Amino acid sequence: MTEPTEPQEAPELIPVRVLSTEGRSSLVEIEGPRRYYVPAGKITDGHVSAGTLVKALEYGIRWEAFLEEPDVTPDTLAAELRKAGIWTREDLSRLDRKLIRIASSIISEAVFKAADRAEHNKLPRRKKNG
Numbered sequence: 001m002t003e004p005t006e007p008q009e010a011p012e013l014i015p016v017r018v019l020s021t022e023g024r025s026s027l028v029e030i031e032g033p034r035r036y037y038v039p040a041g042k043i044t045d046g047h048v049s050a051g052t053l054v055k056a057l058e059y060g061i062r063w064e065a066f067l068e069e070p071d072v073t074p075d076t077l078a079a080e081l082r083k084a085g086i087w088t089r090e091d092l093s094r095l096d097r098k099l100i101r102i103a104s105s106i107i108s109e110a111v112f113k114a115a116d117r118a119e120h121n122k123l124p125r126r127k128k129n130g
Contacts, residue, residue: 011049018043027059035059066114068124070106077102 016028019035026040028048036056042048084098085091092099117124 011051013047014050014053015046016043016048017046061115061118063111063114065123066118067110068114070110072106 014030016030016038019027019029021027021040024040025037026043027035028038028043029035030053036053036058038048038052038056042052080102081087081099084095084102086095086098114124
C-alpha cells in the first residue's frame, strides 16, 4: 500500500526578459529592474523559478550596497547655487539648467565613489542612528 503524499506546491515563477544567451547561460532582466545570469535551460516560457534567481549571479554593481548619502549640506548646496549665480527665485527660473548641472555633479560624485568602492569591494561605512 502506498502512503498518500502531500501535494507539492508549484514553484513561484518570475517573469523575465532574456537579453542575451551565450552557451548555456542567459542574461535576464526582471521587474525592478534587476539583471541575473541564469542557466538558459531554466527559462520556460519567459519565466524562471524564484529558487533559480536566488542562486543566480547578479549582473552589475549592487548599487544599494555601495552607495552612501551624498556629502551635501545646506551650506555646500547654498555655496554652489551662489557660484552658479542663483540668488533669487527669478534667478532659479532663468538659470534652471545650472541647477540641473549642480544636481548632476553631486549625484555623479556619489555614483563614481560607489563604483570605486564596488571595484575594490569596500562597503561604505554606515552612519549610526542615535
